[in-house]
Amino acid sequence: MTGDYQELVDEISALLGAPATLENRDFGLVAFGAHDSDDDTAMDPVRTRSILTRRSTPAVRAWFEGFGITRATGPVRIPAAPEAGVFRDRVCLPVRHRGVVLGYVWLLDTDPGPTDEQLTAAMEVAARIGALLADEARAGADLSREFGAVLAAGPGRQHDTAVAALREALGQDAEGLHAVVCVTPWGADDTPSVRGVASAAALATVSAPGAAGPVSLAALIRLRSADRLDPATSAADRLRTSAGPGATGGIAAPRRGLDALPVSWREAVASARAARAETRLGPVARWSAIGPYRLLTALPGTGSDPADPAVASLLTPLHKELAHTAEVFLDCAGQASRTAGELGIHRQTLYYRLSRIEQITGLDLGDGEDRLLLHMALKGARL
Secondary structure (H helix, E strand, C coil), X not given: CCCCHHHHHHHHHHHHCCCEEEEECCCEEEEECCCCCCCHHHCCHHHHHHHHHCECCHHHHHHHHCCCCCCCCCCEEECCEHHHCECCCEEEEEEEECCEEEEEEEEECCCCCCCHHHHHHHHHHHHHHHHHHHHHHHHHHHHHHHHHHHHHCCCCHHHHHHHHHHHHHHHHHHHCEEEEEEEECCCCCCCCCHHXXXXXXXXXXXXXXXXXXXXXXXXXXXXXXXXXXXXXXXXXXXXXXXXCCCCEEEXXXXXXXXXXXXXXXXXXXXXHHHHHHCCCCCCEEEHHHCCCHHHHCCCCCCCCCCCCHHHHHHHXXXXXHHHHHHHHHHHCCCCHHHHHHHXXXXXXXXXXXXXXXXXXXXXXXXXXXXXXXXXXXXXXHHC
């Protein structure tokens, strides 16, 4: 699996002189060619939705399938239907491998449209796409077990054995650039197919240590550049819709190869936890953006053990407003004017609350170590 769908779609676009879009057989967007921004008709509502949400609606899918594209072995011309949001005629190139349809290449038809010779050449490229999709499907059927084994393995020989098995299954993709994604809690009944998640090399469900921990979904996402995490973000957003309400996503730092997958998984889990704790980070957070939570999530027992005795009373429902005041004060680096502005209160009210916080906790908010303890306890409580 080389993951060069974009290059093949661009090749078809160049052959036919029109922007092409590749979707898998579930109508999930895989890749699309650039279009002329001056041509307003090139982006009808169906095409726009497909690109922006990376998926077509069930109604659109049923409408297109009504033209026999699931059975077709050659190009299918589909007329415009403004009432369905389809304002332009289309050409569909079925992507097949060994007789099985695996996806579709879509083009907006023109007048005059592509010649038979051009369409024949484009179908040859579509066949190459089909071979790639078939390879990906075969690998994905096995990689859930192999990928999950790497994430669950202990250090040493167990880890090395699991990584070797995953490396063999991935082939040349194994040494490529990846980002690990965590979606938690995973409320779906099973692991989705990699075919439904663009750029996914492997997916696996992972149980947290301890019977009470939530089940999470892990995804290994191919990247073209360490500076472009868009494929990982799109995958996390796509998977969250299947996970159920309240699910958050986390994205680890990008890395090459597989040896550091356990580290990447810890980063992805930490980022998802941070997204859940801080709404400003979520619903999908990147490891590079979670700040102090990179340290807090690594502390043993964070979020499960009782709070530090000095802070425990402040964290009760009775003192919820004071706890919020303390957190905002510390987030504002102890600057009273900024804190009062953030809270929308008078500075004298702030000073009164701060004195109450000191009385309840026994901490001195003018002392750096006491501030650090209080700030860590408040952030840790969010986890």
